[in-house]
Amino acid sequence: MRTRRRHRAIATMFAWAASLTIAFPLLWTLLTSFKTELEAVSFPPRFLSFDWTLANYRGILAEGDYLHSLVNSVIVAGGSSALVLALAIPAAWSMAFAPTHRTRGILLWMLSTKMLPPVGVFIPIFLFYRDWGLLDSRTGLVLLLAAANLPIAVWMLFSNFREVPGEILEASRMDGASLWQELVSVLAPLALPGIASTFFLVFTLAWNESFWTLNLVTTEATPLTAFIAAFSSPQGLFWARLSAASILSIVPVLLIGWLCQRQLVRGLTFGAVK
Amino acid sequence: MTAGVAIRQRSYLQGPGRLLLAPAILLLLAASIAPLLVTIKFSLSDYRLLFPDSSGFVGLSNYARLVASPDFVPALVNTLMLIAVVLAASIAGGLGLALLLDGPVIGRGGLRLLVISPFFVMPPVSALLWKNLLMQPVSGFFAWLAALFGLPAYDWFSHAPLLSIALIVAWQWLPFAALILLTSLQSFDRELREAAQLDGASAAAILRHLLLPHLARPIAIVVMIETIFLIGVFAEILVTTGGGTASTDLAFLVYSQAMLQYDIGAASAAGLVAVVFANILAIFLIRAVGRSLEA
Numbered sequence: 001m002r003t004r005r006r007h008r009a010i011a012t013m014f015a016w017a018a019s020l021t022i023a024f025p026l027l028w029t030l031l032t033s034f035k036t037e038l039e040a041v042s043f044p045p046r047f048l049s050f051d052w053t054l055a056n057y058r059g060i061l062a063e064g065d066y067l068h069s070l071v072n073s074v075i076v077a078g079g080s081s082a083l084v085l086a087l088a089i090p091a092a093w094s095m096a097f098a099p100t101h102r103t104r105g106i107l108l109w110m111l112s113t114k115m116l117p118p119v120g121v122f123i124p125i126f127l128f129y130r131d132w133g134l135l136d137s138r139t140g141l142v143l144l145l146a147a148a149n150l151p152i153a154v155w156m157l158f159s160n161f162r163e164v165p166g167e168i169l170e171a172s173r174m175d176g177a178s179l180w181q182e183l184v185s186v187l188a189p190l191a192l193p194g195i196a197s198t199f200f201l202v203f204t205l206a207w208n209e210s211f212w213t214l215n216l217v218t219t220e221a222t223p224l225t226a227f228i229a230a231f232s233s234p235q236g237l238f239w240a241r242l243s244a245a246s247i248l249s250i251v252p253v254l255l256i257g258w259l260c261q262r263q264l265v266r267g268l269t270f271g272a273v274k
Numbered sequence: 275m276t277a278g279v280a281i282r283q284r285s286y287l288q289g290p291g292r293l294l295l296a297p298a299i300l301l302l303l304a305a306s307i308a309p310l311l312v313t314i315k316f317s318l319s320d321y322r323l324l325f326p327d328s329s330g331f332v333g334l335s336n337y338a339r340l341v342a343s344p345d346f347v348p349a350l351v352n353t354l355m356l357i358a359v360v361l362a363a364s365i366a367g368g369l370g371l372a373l374l375l376d377g378p379v380i381g382r383g384g385l386r387l388l389v390i391s392p393f394f395v396m397p398p399v400s401a402l403l404w405k406n407l408l409m410q411p412v413s414g415f416f417a418w419l420a421a422l423f424g425l426p427a428y429d430w431f432s433h434a435p436l437l438s439i440a441l442i443v444a445w446q447w448l449p450f451a452a453l454i455l456l457t458s459l460q461s462f463d464r465e466l467r468e469a470a471q472l473d474g475a476s477a478a479a480i481l482r483h484l485l486l487p488h489l490a491r492p493i494a495i496v497v498m499i500e501t502i503f504l505i506g507v508f509a510e511i512l513v514t515t516g517g518g519t520a521s522t523d524l525a526f527l528v529y530s531q532a533m534l535q536y537d538i539g540a541a542s543a544a545g546l547v548a549v550v551f552a553n554i555l556a557i558f559l560i561r562a563v564g565r566s567l568e569a
Contacts, residue, residue: 025392090297117506120313237406
């Protein structure tokens with residue numbers, strides 16, 4: 001009994017030490033965000049004995065660049081995720097409840113487009129966007145990020161819908177429900193947890209997407225990824241400011257991630273890990 | 275009778291079924307297949323943004339120029355090295371963490387939150403934090419750690435830019451590996467494991483003969499999914515080294531050929547090399563995932 005308790009204490013200690021090490025860069029950033037610039041670069045580093053200040057956060061919030069990018073990130077990630085659901089729910093319905101001999105092939109084809117590296121399509125899309133005035137526009141980003149995340153959403157929803165009993169949908173059809181009613185009033189409520197976690201996964205992926213958002217926008221439509229990338233030089237020398245900006249940029253999706261970690265991580269394996 | 279109804283139902287549904295599938299397919303065609311075909315065309319044309327009149331079919335000469343250029347082979351090697359280092363580090367670390375968290379620990383929920391966090395950090399943030407707060411050789415945290423042990427500070431980005439970037443990317447993907455493997459470990463049959471313990475199997479033997487075979491499939495899936503994303507590593511390079519032969523991968527090479535040198539033909543050829551590379555890996559993933567469809 002005692003050895004078992006000791007075993008437990010040792011296992012707990014190692015697990016916490018390892019996990020804190022993994023999270024350390026973020027904890028350190030959080031700490032640095034409350035320092036003055038001078039204390040942030042002091043050597044040896046200060047751990048807790050420094051003058052805690054909110055000046056970095058106040059400074060960033062006062063400047064407006066952050067808020068501008070935050071609004072863009074919310075619109076681009078939210079808009080593209082909504083568009084993804086609007087396309088993926090009907091598609092997944094069709095695959096789960098009205099399958100044909102082509103369904104499996106189409107699913108795999110959709111998945112295969114996800115294997116296409118963005119650089120394989122970057123140049124035509126860039127030139128097309130330039131000619132059509134979609135560069136530096138939120139609409140342009142919404143469309144592209146929706147296309148990028150659509151395969152994952154269709155897969156997640158498809159595996160989710162297959163667990164909904166088809167008889168319920170058939171019963172509603174017998175009762176004369178239209179296809180729209182069947183999707184919105186019958187299927188959506190039944191599959192709501194799956195739809196919600198799909199939304200959160202594609203929202204998170206869109207929020208953090210750092211190829212298109214760095215290459216297709218310059219000033220007007222810059223989301224938070226581009227706001228942070230602008231710190232690469234020489235602003236990156238201001239560590240306390242960089243830290244506060246970083247914390248402000250990652251907090252929304254970090255909260256989402258904490259709330260639905262299991263579904264999000266599993267969703268990314270296309271249902272291959274249960 | 276019921277079978278007849280089901281079949282009639284099905285055929286009744288095929289019309290709307292096609293209709294509802296069409297928008298998703300159209301968007302994917304427009305955003306992936308169509309531009310891919312245009313990339314192929316560009317890669318066979320002499321197309322430079324500075325000389326817009328010079329476009330014309332030139333066969334494979336873009337590919338020849340690309341392969342002969344001093345940047346290409348390093349970019350290919352860097353891409354492979356980056357993928358190899360990140361996979362090795364994230365899977366070894368993730369496996370270790372998963373085994374620790376699967377043990378009899380107090381506060382597993384809190385541990386999961388700590389471990390998963392890096393996965394949700396956007397790439398430019400993690401790259402800049404690591405480069406400045408941790409790896410900076412004068413007052414970064416690692417320099418202080420080195421000083422504690424009486425070692426000289428290591429200038430990460432001057433001496434080993436690719437390895438530094440790989441470490442940062444590995445930090446982002448380690449949580450993914452850890453959580454997938456933890457999920458899989460927790461679905462492992464406890465009774466089987468306890469029976470082995472009662473029979474006197476050592477922890478190493480249980481890991482080697484029971485757990486690792488059980489984890490083979492999830493590890494394979496982690497390898498493939500990480501690889502899909504690792505072929506496209508871009509932001510971490512842009513905000514830290516900004517390129518250079520020592521840290522440019524294929525994705526960054528396409529960017530610099532097109533956006534900095536305006537050579538659309540060569541950039542398209544490099545993009546297609548990345549596509550072929552990804553496709554070879556994709557064949558394996560489609561097989562593994564396709565199997566789970568039938569299960």
